[in-house]
């Protein structure tokens with residue numbers, strides 16, 4: 409398997425593929441991981457993926473600098489800013505949503521962790537190596553002339569300007585530019601004394617001469633100031649000192665990056681043996697912190713499907729379901745992101761089409777088409793409330809399986825499939841199609857009902873017919889799926 413791009417999503421794809429026992433080569437044209445902090449918020453669902461990969465504790469460790477920086481703050485300047493109360497949805501107990509808490513860690517701190525983990529897991533990770541072109545035929549993908557690389561499939565994690573996507577002629581659709589152009593100023597300054605007592609994730613600065621938002625990168629020395637406008641040639645040290653409201657004598661501007669929030673989704677996620685993941689497949693404004701998180705879910709889902717196709721456990725047609733599932737999910741995340749703005753005081757009129765935020769952060773999007781067996785008459789997953797109930801096409805709800813709260817329903821599938829049964833499991837154990845059967849007495853599962861979970865924790869089938877699971881597996885994966 410070839411992964412192109414060693415950003416956060418490409419590295420996650422390599423890890424997921426190794427988790428499924430697939431041999432992987434990853435090429436990244438840069439010599440190092442990203443020097444830019446970029447994404448910092450990793451939601452429940454991404455942390456669950458890292459948990460499955462055995463990396464959650466390592467990621468939390470990499471996040472220790474920002475461990476107490478969950479709050480938002482607002483002020484005329486940073487020196488005058490006040491923390492806002494920690495936002496919690498009234499209708500959800502945050503501690504019961506997931507076995508993992510979300511995590512605030514800058515992308516430039518996380519990527520080295522993922523790179524080392526991918527190498528430890530046996531991926532052939534080649535930085536300073538660019539893919540300059542590729543060819544595909546019925547058997548695989550190769551560099552032009554097949555001189556140095558040949559692989560069964562190519563995972564394109566080569567970012568928003570994806571050369572692979574362009575070479576395939578895949579266009580993008582969506583709202584395009586959303587809101588105003590912006591500039592991110594990444595700088596160093598020891599602000600520990602100013603920040604103490606008002607630690608923040610984002611601090612909205614309302615000074616009329618320096619409006620914008622300050623993001624904590626390590627909570628002490630490294631910061632990003634985001635402000636609207638196109639000019640990059642401003643007197644940034646002066647403007648930053650105005651925003652900070654303190655002299656900050658050691659302030660040092662590290663980079664100034666203009667960017668435009670955009671909402672664009674690839675018109676196809678797959679072309680032959682090539683599959684797009686991450687920003688190559690979708691870009692979205694950052695206000696829901698969904699860009700990297702959506703990419704991590706792409707990699708998590710594509711990984712098991714590629715592994716099944718490669719091992720012969722499923723026909724290659726299974727891979728068609730990647731586009732059928734992840735493209736609507738990418739569109740949903742991008743559209744919801746485009747509907748959000750930076751409005752920490754919550755003074756604007758909320759968009760009536762905003763989904764419940766936990767639908768985004770806990771992987772609540774429901775697949776309606778793909779590697780699923782939908783039951784007639786099931787209510788769809790609600791969008792304006794967070795009410796996971798083990799519906800087909802959704803992530804299985806989290807419930808602890810032991811009093812010590814160490815094992816979750818989310819630990820039962822991945823890398824294999826799992827059958828969760830409410831009540832006596834024995835009738836199901838007679839022929840579960842080779843899938844591990846677990847008893848689960850949970851509020852969302854009436855006695856006698858079972859859920860068939862895919863390796864990505866998504867409910868593929870739900871029902872009471874004990875003869876159904878092997879048949880469903882055969883329907884979804886093909887005739888070789890079920891051991892005789």
Ligand SMILES: Cc1cc2nc3c(=O)[nH]c(=O)nc-3n(C[C@H](O)[C@H](O)[C@H](O)COP(=O)(O)OP(=O)(O)OC[C@H]3O[C@@H](n4cnc5c(N)ncnc54)[C@H](O)[C@@H]3O)c2cc1C
Nearest residue numbers: 413415416417437447448539566567686687697699700701
């Ligand atoms: C200011 C800002 C804030 C953000 N905040 C958040 C947030 O809080 N939460 C969130 O989820 N997302 C956030 N995002 C978005 C997030 O950073 C991106 O979604 C994420 O980086 C996408 O990862 P990726 O691996 O798909 O692409 P990239 O990070 O762009 O990685 C692509 C990689 O592919 C390599 N590459 C390209 N072409 C080739 C080639 N031909 N051969 C070899 N290598 C190649 C590139 O060098 C690059 O390293 C933010 C983005 C910005 C700009």
